[in-house]
Amino acid sequence: MATTPLTAPDLFTSYRPYWAKRLLPAPVLPTTREELDQLGWEACDVIIISGDALVDHPSFGAALIGRLLEAHGFRVGVIPQPNWQDSSAFQTLGPPTLWFGITAGNMDSMVNRYTADRLPRSDDAYTPNGAANARPDRATLVYAQRCREAFPEIPLVIGGIEASLRRFAHFDYWSEKVRRSLLLDTRADLLLYGNAERAVVELTHRLARKEPIHTIRDLRGSAYVCKKAPNEWQIHTVNDPDSMGPAAAHHPHIALQLPSYEQVRSDRRLYAQASRWLHLETNPHNARRLLQPHQNRLLVVNPPPIPLTTDELDRIYELPYTRRPHPRYGEARIPAYEMIRFSVNIMRGCFGGCTFCSITEHEGRIIQNRSQGSIMREIETIRDEVPGFTGTISDIGGPTANMYRLHCRSPQIEASCRRLSCLYPDICPNLNTDHSALIELYRASRAIDGIKRVMVASGVRYDLAVTSPAYIKELVTYHVGGYLKIAPEHSESATLSKMMKPSLSSYYRFKSLFDRFSKEAGKEQYLIPYFIAAHPGSDTEQMVTLALWLKQHRFRLDQVQAFLPAPLALATAMYHSGYNPLKKLDHPDTVYSAKKLTERRLQKALLRYHDPKNWPIIRQALQQLGRADLIGHGKQHLVPPPKKTEPPHRHHSRQRTILPNRRSRRR
Ligand code: SF4
Known part of the structure; x- marks a missing residue:
């Protein structure tokens, strides 16, 4: 049965501007008390804490949200990359009159700070001069704690890619654990996910009308935590979301309950099942509200935002950005800005x-x-x-x-x-x-x-x-x-x-x-x-076949990458659970993933089969696979044999090349 597409009130024309409109726009979004004074503002209405340097350009989330709220008459300040050891850095602009917004920046802070091999990165493209260590691990969580310490009574809203992808219980590659929704850990009042423009504008106007934040429960693209679901909700926990009846849009009390945090933490198959279900609920026109119990609390994730129209997107991109980094950075270069300017x-x-x-x-x-x-x-x-x-x-x-x-x-x-x-x-x-x-x-x-x-x-x-x-x-x-x-x-x-x-x-x-x-x-x-x-599904034999294909087509790759399990991605669910959430899990399809560092590095080395540094481990892997026939000087060979003078390749026992254990694939 066809579903009627949804529409939303116009992002710009459906609201009466806030009284402060006459003070705006700010030539530069303020970041200090002195800058507020120069603008003649007593306070900001909204303050955004960001893990990125402030670049006033629509490709940078804090600037985009700041300029959008400004268009609605709200005074917005930004505290970029604050010293997270000290809550006084979060008091720089005083308390906002309406809410604090927290974002880790344009990247998840763990992806920003660590490589796919979980080694610390030496630089950060979103920081002046590319300097590393300008943000903490799990920046949203740390910033939220400091904000609460600084101003416990101010509504706290988390958003941006880190919060968005960690809105449900999720596998965290860096701690090798299933973590709770970021909402539970931060104890924020609301989480906004996805394209948050509609939710941000609606939320701010309602807070300005003195609606308490804990009563704002109907925003698309938002998530919150409560004690229990209202009695009128129809909660489904059936196995097949496709047979679950009408979409939330046409039945506002319908909700789909995912396995709880405790269940997905202890049962990998349920983790994969939850991942499959939530990915089937991403079309804003037919998605249902999703619930996920966390101990004695209930996470509620409302359906995704209605897509922006062309006219709305045009207006967002044509707000009065300076298109430059904030003047506080002087001549410093911000690599991510240089890339997109x-x-x-x-x-x-x-x-x-x-x-x-x-x-x-x-x-x-x-x-x-x-x-x-x-x-x-x-x-x-x-x-x-x-x-x-x-x-x-x-x-x-x-x-x-x-x-x-x-x-x-x-x-x-x-x-x-x-x-x-x-x-x-x-x-x-x-x-x-x-x-x-x-x-x-x-x-x-x-x-x-x-x-x-x-x-x-x-x-x-x-x-x-x-x-x-x-x-x-x-x-x-x-x-x-x-x-x-x-x-x-x-x-x-x-x-x-x-x-x-x-x-x-x-x-x-x-x-x-x-x-x-x-x-x-x-x-x-x-x-x-x-x-x-090292993507889920890829074992050493497949990588050898890929390396042979590269050689046959004369590709000599300079840069290669290993799979990085980002929170919420379907491939991450495969990596963690060993099951395939692309298929129904009543007859589970298992998936092999290379998890040991040695095997991940071997798979990367095979992509650079032409690099002599990689030949020893490739030879050893080929021998273990029974493919010594690929060692030689011919076109059909992948790597040459060792020179007579070359010492035999030895691995430290902890670094032994691990080939996939075939039995372990059948979980
Ligand atoms: S898969 Fe894409 S193109 Fe096909 S019916 Fe769905 S929305 Fe339309």
């Missing part, structure tokens, strides 16, 4: 559903597009106002380069759909794959006076691109600077199926078109493929 974000969301990625869990599957006019105006602003611009737009893209204006053919079908991906296992017949709006956008951007080149650096989803040879032609003729990065991620279908990625056949189709159009354009251009080592 000449780029333009054209859309949000992704319907690819790659299981290792968290974009869908955060931004949703429905693409939210800016208008061409708004994007052109931003390019002109960069040209006219951003220091150092030399005529090249470094990227015109988004989470995926080529999903601009792509959508389900029918809003009604889209509203009732529960598929995890519009592209996997095959492109859905209901998906409109017409790339003409994107081609038109590229052409218009190149035609702007003073723009010499417009590059596409966002990842191209090549299985989608091959449906539009005209798009590939436009891309390779005008928007590739010699190399184009694409992400097959693996060669073997057993792993690709765990990633929800297409088979290599679409890669070959894309490469053939890429080569043909590059030649026609008289350009020598190359594809740079990216692969992930």
